[in-house]
Amino acid sequence: MGSTPRATNLTPEELEELRARAAREAGPFVNPAIVGxxxxxxxxxxxxxxxRPVGARRSTWPELYLIHLAVLAEPTPPPPPKETAARAAREAQEEKRRRAAAEEHARQVEAxxxxxAALLKAGARVEVRHNYTSHRHLETYTQGGDHVVLLEPFHFGRLHxxxxxxxxxxxxxxxxxxxxxxxxDGRLPSCQACLRIARSVARRVS
Incomplete structure (x- = not known):
C-alpha cells in the first residue's frame, strides 16, 4: 500500500532545518518587505x-519568515493532495451524472x-410541436408542453x-x-396525455 501523498516534496529533515533557520534568523523585528x-x-x-493546521489563528512573524524560506526552497510544490482528490471526486461524480443523463436521453429517444413507428403503422404521421397557446413565453420562462401533432387526419377505432x-x-x-x-431542435414530446394515447395505439398495433 502506497504512502499518503504529501503537499510538499521537502523532506522532514529539510523542514526541520528550515524551521531551525527561521527561529535563528527571524529576530524580534518584523521585516515589512517579507510580510508583504x-x-x-x-x-x-x-x-x-x-x-499545524492553518486558519485557526494568524501566523506569527517567525512563521511568516518560515513560509518565506520554504517558498525559496520549494518554488513549485506538488499539487495539494486533499484538494486534488476532492476535485477528482467531483469531476468523477459529474461525469457519472452526464453519462446517466446521456443514457436516459438515449433511452427516451429510442422509446x-x-x-x-407504431403510430405510422397505425396510419398516423406525426411530429413534435411546442404549445405556444399560453402567453407566458418570456425570455427566461416558458409555459407549454411539447405535443405529438398529427400531420394528416387520423382515425383509429374511437380515436378521431x-x-x-x-x-x-x-x-x-x-x-x-x-x-x-x-x-x-429535435426535442421529444413531453405531453403525458399525448404519450398515453400514443402508447395505447402502439399496444393495439403490436
Whole structure:
C-alpha cells in the first residue's frame, strides 16, 4: 500500500532545518518587505511547512519568515493532495451524472422512435410541436408542453383527430392547445396525455 501523498516534496529533515533557520534568523523585528510578499503556495502546503493546521489563528512573524524560506526552497510544490482528490471526486461524480443523463436521453429517444413507428403503422404521421397557446413565453420562462401533432387526419377505432391537432386534443381542452408550432431542435414530446394515447395505439398495433 502506497504512502499518503504529501503537499510538499521537502523532506522532514529539510523542514526541520528550515524551521531551525527561521527561529535563528527571524529576530524580534518584523521585516515589512517579507510580510508583504510571503505567500504560501496553498493551505495544505502551509500546514505541512508550519506543522499545524492553518486558519485557526494568524501566523506569527517567525512563521511568516518560515513560509518565506520554504517558498525559496520549494518554488513549485506538488499539487495539494486533499484538494486534488476532492476535485477528482467531483469531476468523477459529474461525469457519472452526464453519462446517466446521456443514457436516459438515449433511452427516451429510442422509446419515442418506437412509438413513432407504431403510430405510422397505425396510419398516423406525426411530429413534435411546442404549445405556444399560453402567453407566458418570456425570455427566461416558458409555459407549454411539447405535443405529438398529427400531420394528416387520423382515425383509429374511437380515436378521431384532424390534421394539425395534438393527440391529446379534445373538444373540452382544444382552447389549451390552439397554437402548436414546429420545433427544429429535435426535442421529444413531453405531453403525458399525448404519450398515453400514443402508447395505447402502439399496444393495439403490436
Amino acid at each position: 510578499t510571503a505567500r504560501a503556495h496553498n493551505p495544505e502546503w502551509a500546514a505541512e511547512i508550519l506543522g 419515442w422512435r418506437e412509438l413513432e 383527430r384532424e390534421a394539425g391537432v395534438s393527440l391529446c386534443c379534445t373538444p373540452s381542452n382544444a382552447h389549451n392547445v390552439e397554437i402548436l408550432e414546429p420545433i427544429p
